[in-house]
Amino acid sequence: MHCGHFSAGRCRSCTLMGTPYADQLAAKDAAVRERLGPLVPDHVWQEPLPSAAAGFRNKAKLVVGGTAGAPTLGILDADGRGVDLRTCGLHEAALATVLDRLARFVTRAALPPYDVARRRGELKHLVLTASPTGELMLRLVLRTTGPLERVREHLPGLLADLPRLRVVSANIHPEHKATLSGAQEVPLTEETLLSVPMGPVVLHVGPDSFLQTNTAVAAALYAQVTDWITDRGAATVTDLYCGVGGFALHAAAAGIEAVGVEVSADAVRGATRGARDLAGVPGAAGARFVVADASDPAAVVAAAGATQAVVVNPPRRGLGPDLPVLLDGLSAAADPATPTGTLVYSSCNPVTLATDLAAMPHWQPLSARLVDMFPNTDHAEVLVLLGPR
Numbered sequence: 001m002h003c004g005h006f007s008a009g010r011c012r013s014c015t016l017m018g019t020p021y022a023d024q025l026a027a028k029d030a031a032v033r034e035r036l037g038p039l040v041p042d043h044v045w046q047e048p049l050p051s052a053a054a055g056f057r058n059k060a061k062l063v064v065g066g067t068a069g070a071p072t073l074g075i076l077d078a079d080g081r082g083v084d085l086r087t088c089g090l091h092e093a094a095l096a097t098v099l100d101r102l103a104r105f106v107t108r109a110a111l112p113p114y115d116v117a118r119r120r121g122e123l124k125h126l127v128l129t130a131s132p133t134g135e136l137m138l139r140l141v142l143r144t145t146g147p148l149e150r151v152r153e154h155l156p157g158l159l160a161d162l163p164r165l166r167v168v169s170a171n172i173h174p175e176h177k178a179t180l181s182g183a184q185e186v187p188l189t190e191e192t193l194l195s196v197p198m199g200p201v202v203l204h205v206g207p208d209s210f211l212q213t214n215t216a217v218a219a220a221l222y223a224q225v226t227d228w229i230t231d232r233g234a235a236t237v238t239d240l241y242c243g244v245g246g247f248a249l250h251a252a253a254a255g256i257e258a259v260g261v262e263v264s265a266d267a268v269r270g271a272t273r274g275a276r277d278l279a280g281v282p283g284a285a286g287a288r289f290v291v292a293d294a295s296d297p298a299a300v301v302a303a304a305g306a307t308q309a310v311v312v313n314p315p316r317r318g319l320g321p322d323l324p325v326l327l328d329g330l331s332a333a334a335d336p337a338t339p340t341g342t343l344v345y346s347s348c349n350p351v352t353l354a355t356d357l358a359a360m361p362h363w364q365p366l367s368a369r370l371v372d373m374f375p376n377t378d379h380a381e382v383l384v385l386l387g388p389r
């Protein structure tokens with residue numbers, strides 16, 4: 001893929017830009033195998049799961065710069081000036097085609113971009129998410145509630161301009177921090193969840209929920225894990241760090257009883273709606289979701305109880321020291337006749353994955369696969385299927 005922003009030095013986020021995709025994938029696969037070398041033997045690795053190299057991102061996270069009259073949507077340069085990346089080639093077409101209209105909305109509603117150096121202005125970020133149906137969710141991250149009246153006044157015009165826009169919210173983020181959002185979410189439309197059909201299920205995503213960034217690859221990821229759990233003969237699964245329930249709902253659709261554990265109430269609300277969609281579908285099992293800390297073994301065992309399979313998909317920091325306690329707790333809770341015999345680790349950070357695998361000497365890798373969620377960068381999503389030694 002060629003990118004004019006990269007060539008001109010305006011944006012260097014895609015560090016592998018310009019490298020032919022097949023070479024990127026082979027190099028990333030080799031790097032991941034080397035990193036996990038002694039822990040995941042060569043013979044268990046499957047072929048990597050590829051992605052489209054362009055047009056795959058379902059979410060545009062845009063820092064707003066410039067002025068209300070001439071906003072930039074993209075990133076800030078080293079001097080804090082806005083760099084416009086509306087034509088970023090990673091965005092899905094459903095995003096790319098509406099970004100100019102979003103910029104015009106910023107102008108019409110007279111929303112002054114936040115100036116990081118002066119700590120003045122209001123509009124920090126626009127986050128736009130696309131469903132494969134073409135429907136959209138928009139989150140405006142504002143410094144204060146001050147501009148909300150103008151946003152509400154101009155919202156009907158925006159909705160008329162973007163007929164596929166289903167969900168709009170404002171996030172209030174008063175702090176001067178690099179984080180993407182603050183604690184207060186103000187819904188601005190009646191619908192507060194975007195429906196994202198994926199394989200046999202629908203994921204319902206709120207503005208504060210995690211959604212895997214590459215819809216086609218996420219669908220393949222969930223299908224792969226469901227196949228593994230099915231092949232292992234598990235009838236129950238616990239999905240830790242479940243977000244809006246991708247792994248749990250796919251397993252439930254395949255007839256495996258599922259429980260999901262997640263800290264975000266917004267995500268659990270969406271996952272629970274996904275479970276309701278499956279109720280009554282022939283062949284589907286039940287799924288339920290609990291707001292709890294997945295790193296707290298006692299909370300997980302209380303929420304999930306006995307389970308034959310566990311899926312973990314933590315943030316980049318990994319699972320840390322509580323993992324062995326957690327696995328022991330789940331195994332102890334399990335029915336001795338059908339103990340927890342399957343663990344799937346889906347990781348977006350091979351470094352913490354290696355640390356966590358090293359802390360699990362009683363579990364052995366049976367299969368592993370690089371899933372290329374993030375083309376043009378060296379970021380890697382890695383799946384490992386484990387069974388007891």
Ligand SMILES: C[S@@+](CC[C@H](N)C(=O)[O-])C[C@H]1O[C@@H](n2cnc3c(N)ncnc32)[C@H](O)[C@@H]1O
Binds near residue numbers: 212261314
């Ligand atoms: C990498 S995302 C995975 C989400 C989901 N498995 C998916 O495929 O969309 C990690 C998730 O862990 C959640 N999380 C972070 N810390 C947590 C904790 N201590 N307990 C439970 N969930 C947590 C985040 O809110 C986020 O939804």
